[in-house]
Amino acid sequence: PVLAARADGLPLPAGEWEELASVYERRAPTAWQLVHVEAHRSEEACLTEQDFEAVLREWCEPRAWKPPPPTLEQRYPLGRRVEARELSRAELNGAVGVVAAHDEERGRVGVRFGDDDEAPPLALRPRNLLLLPPRPE
Numbered sequence: 522p523v524l525a526a527r528a529d530g531l532p533l534p535a536g537e538w539e540e541l542a543s544v545y546e547r548r549a550p551t552a553w554q555l556v557h558v559e560a561h562r563s564e565e566a567c568l569t570e571q572d573f574e575a576v577l578r579e580w581c582e583p584r585a586w587k588p589p590p591p592t593l594e595q596r597y598p599l600g601r602r603v604e605a606r607e608l609s610r611a612e613l614n615g616a617v618g619v620v621a622a623h624d625e626e627r628g629r630v631g632v633r634f635g636d637d638d639e640a641p642p643l644a645l646r647p648r649n650l651l652l653l654p655p656r657p658e
Contacts, residue, residue, distance in 0.1 A: 544580050593623040593647065597630045602653040605632070605645065613643075617653065 597603065597620045605613045613634065621642040622631025630650060631642030 541580070544576065593625055593628070593630055596647065597623070597650065597652065599623075601655065603630070603632055604651040604653055605634075605649060606651055607649055608645070618643075 599620055599622075601620045602617055603620060605616050605618065608614055616634050618632040618634040620630055621633040622644075623629075624631065624644060627644065628646065629644035630647055632645050632650070633640060633642045
């Protein structure tokens with residue numbers, strides 16, 4: 522018997538079950554092969570359970586679920602204080618501003634400096650921002 526499960530707990534789609542069954546049929550060592558190493562086998566068949574486990578791991582690797590990277594909004598919440606760093610506009614380096622917008626498409630965080638809520642935020646790269654801890658309430 523083979524127990525197969527996804528690491529993220531979601532069910533395998535039908536196509537993946539069929540592909541896994543095909544891998545198993547082609548590669549799994551039979552009891553006869555495990556006992557009689559010199560028995561006739563296909564070129565693809567594994568001789569040991571450990572070899573078959575390695576084949577299964579290799580088959581699963583590209584299907585491994587990986588969480589999506591966090592969005593700019595998740596990394597830089599609106600209203601959060603940030604410090605500008607390593608900008609070409611040297612006068613802004615070290616300045617503290619507030620996250621006012623996100624542009625996921627361009628990969629920029631809109632930061633408003635100063636007290637003018639009407640001023641458009643500057644679109645800065647995340648690598649040029651240091652996220653500051655929230656102000657104590």
